[in-house]
Amino acid sequence: MAARECGDDKESSYVLAVDIGTTTITCHVYDKMTTVLGSSCKPIQLLHPKPGFSEIDPDFLMLQFTAVIKEAIRDSKLTASQMTCLGIATQRNTFILWDKETGQHFHNFITWQDLRATSYCKSWNTSYSLRGLHAGSSILHFFSRQKRFLAGSILTFRSQMIPMRLMYMIDHCPGVRECLQQEKLLFGNIDTWLLWKLTGGQVFATDFSNASCTAMYDSFQLTWSNIMQHILGIPLRKIAPEVRDTSGYFACCQKEYFGHDIPIRAIVADQQSAMFAQCCFEPGDVKVTMGTGSFININTGKKAHASIAGLYPLVGWKIGEEVVYLAEGNANDAGSAIEWAKSLDLFDTVTNTADIAQSVPDSGGVYFVPAFSGIQAPINDETAVTSMIGMSPNTTKAHIVRAILESIAFRVKLLYETVVSETKFQIPGIRIDGGISRNDFVMQLIADITNQRVERTGHSDMTCLGAAFLAGLSAGIWKSKDELKTLRKVDKVFEPRNNWSHYKPIIQQWERALRRSLGWYQTDRDQQGVGSIEKAL
Numbered sequence: 264m265a266a267r268e269c270g271d272d273k274e275s276s277y278v279l280a281v282d283i284g285t286t287t288i289t290c291h292v293y294d295k296m297t298t299v300l301g302s303s304c305k306p307i308q309l310l311h312p313k314p315g316f317s318e319i320d321p322d323f324l325m326l327q328f329t330a331v332i333k334e335a336i337r338d339s340k341l342t343a344s345q346m347t348c349l350g351i352a353t354q355r356n357t358f359i360l361w362d363k364e365t366g367q368h369f370h371n372f373i374t375w376q377d378l379r380a381t382s383y384c385k386s387w388n389t390s391y392s393l394r395g396l397h398a399g400s401s402i403l404h405f406f407s408r409q410k411r412f413l414a415g416s417i418l419t420f421r422s423q424m425i426p427m428r429l430m431y432m433i434d435h436c437p438g439v440r441e442c443l444q445q446e447k448l449l450f451g452n453i454d455t456w457l458l459w460k461l462t463g464g465q466v467f468a469t470d471f472s473n474a475s476c477t478a479m480y481d482s483f484q485l486t487w488s489n490i491m492q493h494i495l496g497i498p499l500r501k502i503a504p505e506v507r508d509t510s511g512y513f514a515c516c517q518k519e520y521f522g523h524d525i526p527i528r529a530i531v532a533d534q535q536s537a538m539f540a541q542c543c544f545e546p547g548d549v550k551v552t553m554g555t556g557s558f559i560n561i562n563t564g565k566k567a568h569a570s571i572a573g574l575y576p577l578v579g580w581k582i583g584e585e586v587v588y589l590a591e592g593n594a595n596d597a598g599s600a601i602e603w604a605k606s607l608d609l610f611d612t613v614t615n616t617a618d619i620a621q622s623v624p625d626s627g628g629v630y631f632v633p634a635f636s637g638i639q640a641p642i643n644d645e646t647a648v649t650s651m652i653g654m655s656p657n658t659t660k661a662h663i664v665r666a667i668l669e670s671i672a673f674r675v676k677l678l679y680e681t682v683v684s685e686t687k688f689q690i691p692g693i694r695i696d697g698g699i700s701r702n703d704f705v706m707q708l709i710a711d712i713t714n715q716r717v718e719r720t721g722h723s724d725m726t727c728l729g730a731a732f733l734a735g736l737s738a739g740i741w742k743s744k745d746e747l748k749t750l751r752k753v754d755k756v757f758e759p760r761n762n763w764s765h766y767k768p769i770i771q772q773w774e775r776a777l778r779r780s781l782g783w784y785q786t787d788r789d790q791q792g793v794g795s796i797e798k799a800l
Contacts, residue, residue: 268512268515268526269515269524269525269526275345275346275347276294276295276347276735276740277292277293277294277300277339277341277345277346277347278292278293278294278346278347278348278349278350278731278734278735278738278740279291279292279332279335279336279346279348279349279350279525279731279734280293280349280350280351280352280727280728280730280731280734281328281331281332281349281350281351281352281727281730282352282353282533282536282724282726282727282730283307283324283328283351283352283353283354283453284307284354284533284726285307285354285374285375285376285555286306286307286309286555287304287305287306287307288304288305288307288324288327288328288331289302289303289304289331289724289727290302290303290304290331290332290334290335290727291335291724291727291728291731292335292336292338292339292341292346293728293731293735295735295740295741296750297722297728297731297750297752299723300338300339300340300341301334301335301336301337301338301339301340301341302335302338303330303331303332303333303334303335303338304331305327305330305331307319307324307327308320308323309374309376310371313379315377315378315379315381316377316378316379317373317374317376317377317378318370318371318372318373318374318377319357319371319372319374320371320372321359321368321371321372321456324372324453325457325460328457329520329521332349332521333521336521342523343521343522343523343525344523346521346523346525347526347735347738347740348525348526348527348528348529348734348735348737348738348740349516349525349526349527349528349529349734350527350528350529350530350531350729350730350731350732350733350734350735351454351457351458351527351529351530351531351730352530352531352532352533352536352726352727352729352730353452353453353454353457353473353530353531353532353533354374354375354453354533355375355452355473355476355532355533355534356375356423356424356425356452356476356477356478357372357373357374357375357452357453358372358373358425358428358429358450358451358452358477359371359372359373359450359451359452359453359456360429360432360436360439360442360448360449360450360502361448361449361451361456361459362442362447362448362449363447363448363449363464363467364447366459366464368456369432369436369437369438369439369442370432370436370439372453372456373428373432375423376423377422377428378422379428379431380422380427380428380430380431381422383420383427383428383430383431384419384420384421384422384427387420387427388419388420392494393418393419393420393494396418396490396494400418420478421645424477424478425477425478425479426478426479426491426495429450429479429495429497430495430497433497443497443498443502446498446501448501448502449467449502449504450502450503450504451467451469451503451504452469452473452477454469454470454473454530455467455468455469455473455504458513458514458527458530461514461516461517461520461527462514462515462516462517463517465514466513466514467504467505468504468505468506468507468513468514468530469504469505469506469507469530470506470507470508470509470529470530470531470532470580470581471485471506471507471508471509471578471580471581471586472509472531472532472535472536472577472578472579472580472581473530473531473532474487474503474504474506474578475532475576475577475578476532476575476577478491479491479492479499479503480506482567482576482577482578482588483567483569483576485506485578485586487499487500487503487506507530508581508582508583509529509530509531509535509580509581509582509733510528510529510580510582510733510734510736510737511528511529511582511737512526512527512528512737513526513527513528513529513530514526514527515527526738527734528733528734528735528737528738529730529733529734529736529737531580531729531730531733532577533726534552534558534560534591535560535577535578535579535580535589535729536725536726536727536728536729536730536733537550537552537696537725537726537729538550538560538562538579538589538729539579539580539729539732539733540696540720540722540725540726540728540729540732541694541696541720541725541729541751542744542747542748542751543560543562543694544562544587544744544748545562546562546563546564546688547561547562547686547688547689547690547691548561548562548691548694549561549562549679549682549690549692549693549694550693550694550695550696551675551678551679551693551694551695551696551697551709552695552696552697552725553597553598553671553675553695553696553697553698553699553700553705554597554598554697554698554699555595555597555598555599556593556594556595556596556597556598556599556636557593557594557597557671557674557675557678557697557699558591558592558593559591559592559593559675559678559679559682560577560579560589560590560591561589561590561682561686561688561690562579562587562588562589563576563588563589563590563686563688564587564588565586565587565588566588567588568588568590568685568686570590570640570685571685572592572640572641572643572681572685573592573639573640573641573642573643573681574590574591574592574640574681574682574685575590575591575592576588576589576590577589577590577591580733582733582736590682590685590686592639592640592641592678592681592682593639593640593678594633594638594639594640594674594675594677594678595635595636595637595639596633596634596635596636596649596674597633597671597674597699598697598698598699599633599635599636600631600633600635600649600667600670600671601613601616601667601668601671601699603635604663604664604667609660609663609664610660610664613698613702614701616664616668616702616704617668617702617703617704617705619660619661619664619665620661620664620665620668620669620704621665621704622661623659623661623662623665625662625665625769626653626662626663626665626666626669626769627653627655627657627658627659627662628653628655629651629652629653629654629658629662629663629665629666630651630652630653630666630670630772630773630775630776631649631650631651631663631666631667631669631670631776632647632648632649632650632651632652632670632773632776632777632780633649633667633670633671633674634647634648634649634650634780635649638777638780638781640677640678640681641677641678641680641681642677642777642781644781644782645784646781646782646783646784646785647780647781647782647783647784648780648783648784649780650776650779650780651663651666652776652779653772653776668702668704668705668708669708669769669773670773671699671705672705672708672709672712673712673770673773675709675713676709676712676713676770679693679713679715690715692715692716692717692718693709693710693713693715693716693717693718694717694718694720695709695717695718695719695720696719696720696722696725697725700719700720701719703755703757706719706755706757707757707760708766709757710757710758710759710760711759711760711762711763711766712763712766712770713759714759714763715759716756716757716758716759717756717757718753718755718756718757719753719754719755719756719757720751720752720753720754721752721753721754722752732747
């Protein structure tokens with residue numbers, strides 16, 4: 264194996280890392296001290312051919328991928344020949360199907376935001392097949408006490424998951440079902456497609472972190488799910504990629520792309536990458552990423568966590584014999600709520616929001632519930648509605664801005680309490696990154712209401728850094744995770760203040776507002792009831 268690996272003769276210590284996110288694709292060149300020597304960033308061009316559809320042109324994404332790498336290398340004043348290795352972090356659950364003989368894709372990337380399979384989710388979630396799975400899993404869990412059966416007993420399909428969107432494409436995309444029947448169909452997320460292209464179709468693989476996010480991979484057994492293969496009727500093992508270690512040699516980029524061999528030594532999902540960059544290596548370590556949404560991850564050690572409140576059991580990373588598991592919860596609306604408020608001219612720039620919030624002593628009785636995409640863990644109500652309650656003639660923009668920022672922190676508190684109650688770990692503190700982490704008001708509030716020390720990272724891009732760490736470990740630039748800990752930077756620490764008595768009634772009122780937001784978008788039967796009420800009025 265070692266004889267076939269490119270890049271073994273390189274004496275330099277420069278790492279390329281690419282983060283393919285939901286809105287941007289970014290590349291950094293790092294040195295051994297994690298100094299960013301060169302960068303490039305481009306916007307992801309999302310396509311919306313129909314309402315609810317969300318796609319990315321795979322060929323254009325490939326052009327952007329190669330372009331940001333070339334530009335970052337050029338910005339660093341180095342050359343491709345000096346790059347020791349490449350690490351790739353990607354958004355999760357965005358997939359594509361293609362023909363393994365021709366290499367031609369059947370459709371654009373179907374992103375995790377795509378809603379075309381919503382009706383499939385509703386149909387399957389009320390199907391006898393899924394009810395049978397729930398009943399069977401419950402019985403197996405009762406007798407075996409194996410946690411993976413507990414996970415199966417509460418499985419429900421959501422649009423963000425791949426299975427229903429995959430079923431939709433097999434049913435509706437011309438040529439896909441025929442290719443499947445001929446055993447020529449390949450399935451992959453962004454990382455797998457890029458790896459296939461960069462190696463001229465020689466490598467068809469993913470890593471454990473990306474595979475575990477697909478909802479078609481059994482994180483407990485570390486294999487493509489037999490249960491999912493059976494209930495969906497899709498031969499997963501024939502169309503899904505080989506699953507490899509997160510940190511390790513994957514392949515070498517063909518010279519035609521960058522003019523020189525660059526070994527790919529890490530592939531990782533974005534949230535797991537940020538977790539690794541935060542050096543959350545011990546069970547009980549917690550990371551919160553606050554961007555468009557808020558994600559909380561806790562290291563659960565060597566065992567996958569089976570949740571009844573909506574936490575996902577994921578593989579954080581696999582390096583050699585070490586497999587680290589995470590439990591993840593999310594709130595889809597965080598930064599999106601702030602951007603919505605900005606679109607209403609409630610403030611000029613996002614950087615001013617902390618000062619605006621602190622210009623008033625409280626929210627003036629205003630409570631905001633961010634639910635543009637429903638409410639996720641631990642409530643899990645896709646029919647919830649965004650709401651603002653408690654406005655009066657005395658309400659000002661500052662009160663509304665403060666209520667919005669408080670709601671983001673309150674959602675993190677709900678996620679944090681779910682993690683603590685379900686995993687039973689002693690939490691040593693919370694490490695936070697993402698755009699909203701720059702807001703001191705939100706950070707201090709999270710520290711206060713969780714009674715935890717909050718550390719804001721000093722690095723600008725944790726997802727890229729995690730991919731760089733994982734690639735650099737494989738290449739020998741860094742020798743151990745202990746060495747990585749010495750490189751971790753903390754920008755600011757927020758210690759909890761003893762003011763729970765002040766915020767307790769505020770949070771209780773916010774929870775009342777939250778309950779009133781639930782179940783707003785009702786079923787057809789409920790709509791008939793609404794019609795009857797309207798007639799009575």
